[in-house]
Amino acid sequence: MKRNLVFLVAAALGLASCNGGFKQAPAGLLYNVHTDKSGSKINVGDFVSVNVIAKTEGDSVLMSTYQTGTPSYLVMRKTQPGDVFNVFQYLTQGDSVTVKTNIDSLYKKGGPRRPPFKGKYIVYEIKVEKVVPKGKLPDSVWNSQIKTYLGAQSLILKNAEDAKMKKYIADNKLVGNTTPSGLFYIVDQQGSGQKPAVGDTAYVYYTVKFLNGKVLETNIKEVAQKNNNYNPGLPYKPIPVQVGVKKMIAGWDEGLQLMNKGEKATFVIPSKLAYGEQGNPGGVPPYTTLVFNLEMVNIVHPDPNAPKSVVPNQPTVQVKPTGK
Numbered sequence: 186m187k188r189n190l191v192f193l194v195a196a197a198l199g200l201a202s203c204n205g206g207f208k209q210a211p212a213g214l215l216y217n218v219h220t221d222k223s224g225s226k227i228n229v230g231d232f233v234s235v236n237v238i239a240k241t242e243g244d245s246v247l248m249s250t251y252q253t254g255t256p257s258y259l260v261m262r263k264t265q266p267g268d269v270f271n272v273f274q275y276l277t278q279g280d281s282v283t284v285k286t287n288i289d290s291l292y293k294k295g296g297p298r299r300p301p302f303k304g305k306y307i308v309y310e311i312k313v314e315k316v317v318p319k320g321k322l323p324d325s326v327w328n329s330q331i332k333t334y335l336g337a338q339s340l341i342l343k344n345a346e347d348a349k350m351k352k353y354i355a356d357n358k359l360v361g362n363t364t365p366s367g368l369f370y371i372v373d374q375q376g377s378g379q380k381p382a383v384g385d386t387a388y389v390y391y392t393v394k395f396l397n398g399k400v401l402e403t404n405i406k407e408v409a410q411k412n413n414n415y416n417p418g419l420p421y422k423p424i425p426v427q428v429g430v431k432k433m434i435a436g437w438d439e440g441l442q443l444m445n446k447g448e449k450a451t452f453v454i455p456s457k458l459a460y461g462e463q464g465n466p467g468g469v470p471p472y473t474t475l476v477f478n479l480e481m482v483n484i485v486h487p488d489p490n491a492p493k494s495v496v497p498n499q500p501t502v503q504v505k506p507t508g509k
Contacts, residue, residue, distance in 0.1 A: 404419070
């Protein structure tokens with residue numbers, strides 16, 4: 186779900202009688218407010234923090250901010266009728282709502298291809314966690330309020346991470362070793378070959394998961410198919426990783442040097458050795474511990490006779506200072 190989500194100054198509220206308590210908004214959008222707090226409704230330009238579960242009518246979860254452990258943050262904008270966030274005009278901070286969007290209205294002829302979902306609707310369960318109204322506030326004041334909120338949320342995640350990692354290890358009865366850096370390492374299947382050295386290229390199969398078990402990414406076809414992550418355009422073969430040269434996350438740079446050729450291992454990598462306080466745009470929130478299942482299938486040493494690459498001299502660009 187994109188974060189540059191949405192608001193519409195919309196048409197009047199439709200009547201609802203045959204939709205099981207749902208009210209009707211434009212373009213076939215149905216909604217049912219479960220928690221209705223008092224306060225000002227959300228307007229275009231407001232900053233909003235929301236937790237969202239998106240699922241099919243058959244309750245197959247498509248995405249969930251609860252699974253990733255952090256809400257989605259967005260600034261409300263106008264959009265086309267039928268968009269799920271049109272309903273925000275009826276909501277305020279603390280409200281929760283179920284929204285049904287008509288799949289066919291979202292994927293019209295000539296636009297993006299309709300996903301193969303069964304049923305007529307995609308169902309969203311939405312909780313409005315925080316609203317920072319823009320109103321007539323100066324940008325500096327509004328941005329400062331948002332920064333304060335995000336800072337508090339970041340601190341909550343940071344303080345909770347270590348306990349979550351320890352609980353995961355205890356709940357799953359994992360027995361392994363913790364390196365001085367904080368990497369937790371388990372040998373699942375012993376290898377028989379050598380270990381890679383810095384500069385070697387390791388070829389690995391991998392699966393990365395959140396602590397709740399949700400698979401984020403994998404290059405193993407069977408795992409991708411089982412977890413609805415399969416992309417027919419991907420080759421699903423071991424990826425080459427240059428070891429110890431800081432081209433990957435620190436947890437991989439360290440962990441791959443602990444593995445033998447042919448070994449299978451599990452790494453539980455805290456965020457300080459992964460994507461840290463910033464997270465990753467690919468779907469990793471800040472202060473997120475990740476679980477990697479790895480298999481090292483081959484190690485290739487660099488060719489000492491290979492010609493050295495020559496980096497051409499770059500022209501010097503002089504930047505003149507600005508000022509009065």
